[in-house]
Amino acid sequence: RAHIDYSDFVLELDGRFLQGTSDDAWWGIFFRDGGGAGYSFSVYIDGSVWLGGVGGDPSFSSAALAGFETNHLTLIAKGSEFAFYVNDKPLYYLKDDKYRWGDIWFRAWGGGSPNITNKPAIVAFDNFMIWDIHDISVP
Numbered sequence: 001r002a003h004i005d006y007s008d009f010v011l012e013l014d015g016r017f018l019q020g021t022s023d024d025a026w027w028g029i030f031f032r033d034g035g036g037a038g039y040s041f042s043v044y045i046d047g048s049v050w051l052g053g054v055g056g057d058p059s060f061s062s063a064a065l066a067g068f069e070t071n072h073l074t075l076i077a078k079g080s081e082f083a084f085y086v087n088d089k090p091l092y093y094l095k096d097d098k099y100r101w102g103d104i105w106f107r108a109w110g111g112g113s114p115n116i117t118n119k120p121a122i123v124a125f126d127n128f129m130i131w132d133i134h135d136i137s138v139p
Contacts (some may be wrong), residue, residue: 024111025121034102
């Protein structure tokens with residue numbers, strides 16, 4: 001659906017790499033992206049997870065299931081607070097107010113240099129759900 005730019009939301013998504021994907025591929029959720037800058041929550045085929053746009057761009061090895069297993073991501077964004085979950089386990093909590101609004105989109109990348117276009121990232125997405133929570137107050 002076009003023009004989903006909720007600033008406060010809960011998002012859930014399953015993603016799974018398919019056969020033929022390169023060995024350094026990743027897929028992720030980009031959110032509060034206001035035109036080339038925002039946050040990201042990405043899963044790599046080796047099972048590592050990376051958070052972009054946040055201070056230090058933290059990464060977590062073995063936080064997700066590696067290879068062709070399905071990973072379930074949950075993201076809660078409310079004001080300047082964010083909670084990231086992988087396979088229903090808490091991964092990271094963040095307070096940051098750098099990006100307050102923007103689009104939500106998905107990306108899959110085959111890895112390597114941006115100039116290499118023949119490295120595939122073949123990903124199946126399922127069970128995408130999003131809830132607008134702008135009218136829910138945080139105690």
